[in-house]
Amino acid sequence: MKKSASTQSVQDYLKHIYELTEKGSPASTNDLARELDIKPASVTGMIQKLAAEKPTLVEYQKHQGVTLTPTGKRAALEVIRHHRLLETWLVQTLGYSWDEVHEEAERLEHVISEDFERRIAAALGNPTRDPHGELIPTADLKMPVDDTTPLSSLRPSQSATIQRVAAADPNLLRHLDSLGLTPGIQIEVTEYSAFDNNLTVKVGRKINVLGLNITTKIFVELIS
Amino acid sequence: MKKSASTQSVQDYLKHIYELTEKGSPASTNDLARELDIKPASVTGMIQKLAAEKPTLVEYQKHQGVTLTPTGKRAALEVIRHHRLLETWLVQTLGYSWDEVHEEAERLEHVISEDFERRIAAALGNPTRDPHGELIPTADLKMPVDDTTPLSSLRPSQSATIQRVAAADPNLLRHLDSLGLTPGIQIEVTEYSAFDNNLTVKVGRKINVLGLNITTKIFVELIS
């Protein structure tokens, strides 16, 4: 067990590299710079440093982007686990709403101890998803597989349960909350417009017409 | 309302200057260096920078030590309030013991939002003392006056309630806990030895003979 003691900065780099490489391709300098809100030149510098460290965290080929080594991936999942457990816990025990937790968790994720992590995980009953429905990496740092489908792919007469809402913008989150579109909620698609891809969705007794910008961000599990 | 956004480092300096100047005299470079575990030369450098900042946080005279300005004092109390609320909250809601909380609070104190502070304060019922009995600065950043007396000044037949235990060493804290010497507990002094200043103290039905090293660290309120 190594205590690598990486900095806040390094942890954020690893976290965002993880997210950008989830679909398989390496993370580009520019994308990383945009996500981290750091200038591309600075990102190049940091990536080069990371790629040169003792236990290599990152695989880097000039002009080809970065990927994580297994060690780097574990470090990233550690931070992501912290983040998602913290969000869950802020909502459950301190009454935060789902649009408020991200910013707070963004800072706390870097400073809590492994002991703290264990305690909140236990207090919450080892949850598998955070308030937005994002999967929480397990204690041994494996990311569970997500088998949800985007709401945008459903068609009339299909019913489903909302599992995950992939949105960060607090305004959008509050809007979705006001429509009742939150994880755990059951919905039914009643209409589809091929022209604009709008879906008409029944939530409880309310009916909403949702555009692609929303339906691609909501992930559901079909009810057979 | 200014968001000064001071760094972790600056916050720790201010906090320790506050503590060292509580008895009236300025904090010396060396004392500060020892408390912060930073070399004296570095402390001089930081103090000089702090004394030169836009809203002055610190009063500094070469070779005469530092004191806090009202602004600096407020900043220090803000951090101390965070620390003590966090300790209280870690103990109450996550089952930490009083010898474990300090280290965790030491890191969290710098990253929680004012919103977080308000939420835990409210959830705890706006407590006035932390798990060690230290007074928690109020929401408007005033430090309540402490009117306790050291246990060492009591004499046989006097009874008192433990209010505060001024110890940081986890081993000592665990020892005191095992003796039942914790805030809120009632005690009675039955014997005093003028030779070694030992006090014999009755706690519940247990009798302990305590040396100066312990009795000067326990602060009580006399029962008239």
Added chain:
DNA sequence: ATCTAAATTTAGCCTCGACTAAATTTATTT
């Protein structure tokens, strides 16, 4: 195949906050 635009890297610089070694000031003893 060439030209251009976008992406990426290099080079040089900066601030923060620490450190060591050396100089200086203040305090204590003789």
Added chain:
DNA sequence: AAATAAATTTAGTCGAGGCTAAATTTAGAT
């Protein structure tokens, strides 16, 4: 009043992690 010791400050250096401006590579469009 000196001499010595202790405390403090100065001077110079370092690593982390940013930034800008300029050079270079790669990718896209004729």
